[in-house]
Amino acid sequence: MFLAWNEITRSKLRYALIISVMFLISYLVFFLTGLAYGLAEDNRTAVDKWQADGIVLSDESNTNINMSMMPIKSIDKIDTKEKAVLGQTAAVIQLDKKGAEKINASFFGINKDGFLMPNIVEGKAFTNEDETVVDNSLKKEKEINLGDIIKLAGSNKKLKIVGFTDNAKFNVAPVLYVSTAAFQQIRFEKSDTSENARVNAIVFRAKNGSLKNVHLKDDGLTSYSIATFINKLPGYNAQVLTFGFMIGFLIVIAAIVIGIFIYVLTMQKTTIFGIMKAQGISGFYIAISVILQTFILAVLGITLGLLGTVGTSLVLPTAVPFQTNWFFFLSIGVIMLVIAVLGALFSVRTIVKIDPLKAIG
Template sequence: MFLALNEIKHSKLRYTLVIGVMFLIAYLVFFLTGLAYGLAQENRMGIDKWQADNILLSSEANDNLNMSMIDPKDFDKVDVKDKAELSQLSGIVYREGDKSEKENVSFFGINPDQFITPEVTEGKLFTKDNEVVADESLKINAGYKIGDTIILATNEEELTITGFTKNAKFNVAPILYTTLDTVHKLKYGERAQMQPMKLNAIVTKGKLTDVPSSLQRLTISTFINKLPGYNAQVLTFGFMIGFLVVIAAVVIGIFIYVLTMQKTAIFGVMKAQGISSSYIARSVIAQTFFLAVVGVGIGLLATIGSGLVLPEAVPFQSNALFFAAVSIMMVVVAIIGAFFSVRTIVKIDPLKAIS
């Protein structure tokens, strides 16, 4: 390590460039990791809030919540410790008197006495039809407040915001929690009274002992993975991050290799003086470790700093476990890349190098 650090001190500009390249790649990897995690969370936050074990959909729904239609009578046939009715609808709403600003939302019709009812962080829970509790992103990003009247664009149904809750999004859209009857009215409009009530899902917690044959059981993790676009998004970002980590290893490996080739004569003199190849190799590995750690560390700090100033509309979320795993992976692959230089050092002939 003594030799490695002294060489870095002697050639500050050269090694600063190596650290700079490592920093830029690390920053990009961390930023993409934060975006990938944030987008994934915005797809599933509303589901994670349930802290449930399973979800029951109609057997013909092909694992799609929107396509599922369940007779409310089947709810009583499900034998489990905790269960909750859920009716879901995707819609577009706007503030009363202002059609220019529209928001994509997801309505969750629930029974407020059941376990999937969200914790209200501001205001109060709905107590009657056409009242909603909204995700706080509508307040932060769109300026909605308690008491505002919002209108469903498809049938002009009016709703009143009574409260806000945190971390309630489904398929990236903020959730509006309301009564089951309200969602039924929003779905069918003036024809609501002529249409039988249908649920989209039954959410359960605990061991299921009896499920009607017309229903299909999915674990919550399976249901999340089958959300439209969720798996494709996670895999896309995963491959991008993986390739960037490999690119970082190649870049740092090339830099160290080029620097090693430039010092062939110096290493030859060192070998002629009796310094072993293993000592020189350890110095190169230590040097690579130092450069990678500094570059990755600065990239991580820059990413965390960027996350603090990004607007709420950007789906960026920090995750200490993911960042730690990516950091370790980048340092390890950078060291692996440096082993190509070690092979070169071992093959150096002192007589040829100094001749």
């Protein structure tokens, strides 16, 4: 440790450059991780709020809730612990005033007495078909407040915002919760409260959390686990895989870069290492010093990259889908550190082969 740290403090500029490169790469990796996680969460937070085990869709839907449709009375054909109907449709909304911004949104038609009713962080739950509870990102990003009236593009339907919930996005769009009667008006442009009214899905909680304990009495329906449903969301899996590969390659690149730097520095110090060996210092001691030096440089660079990422997240606009996940950050930091140290082992092989006489000349 003494040899490793002493050399770093004596050649500050040289090692500062290595730390800077490590900082920039780790900062990029952490920032992309935060963006990837934030985007992934914006696809699914409304689904996670259900705390459900599975969802029932029509056979023809191909696991796409937008393409699924069934009579509301289909809920009686599902034997499970707890169940709730769900209507879902995408729409464009705007404040009921001239020149208001148009916003892409997703409507969830639910029974307010069921378990799909979200937590209320401000205001109250809807009580009729002309009221709605919305994701609070609309307040933070679009300055929409309690009591505001919104209208749907291409429709005469208007809704009053009576409550806000948190973390309720579906396919990156804020969710507006309405009654099943309001959903019929939004989706089908007619009010229908009879058993012939239609919904997109039935969400359930199974006994012991197992789909084996769910029994369907209709051949036209299929049950899926929530994990399967989320993975089949349009674009979700491709997005996760894309960012995953990008982050993985960046980690490998960071390890290669730090390994090359250490190898070049080792080759430049061949004469010095030869003199040290001639003085009786073992190759093992020198090799350990090089590995410790790499460890210190990597820790400093990764730590600065992590601090830079957290600092940046504090000043990002709310519209940027960035979320901090300490488990991911710490795991990636450890992986980068381990791979960087493994990269330094290439330098150790060179040190072991140094012949003191040849090195001194």
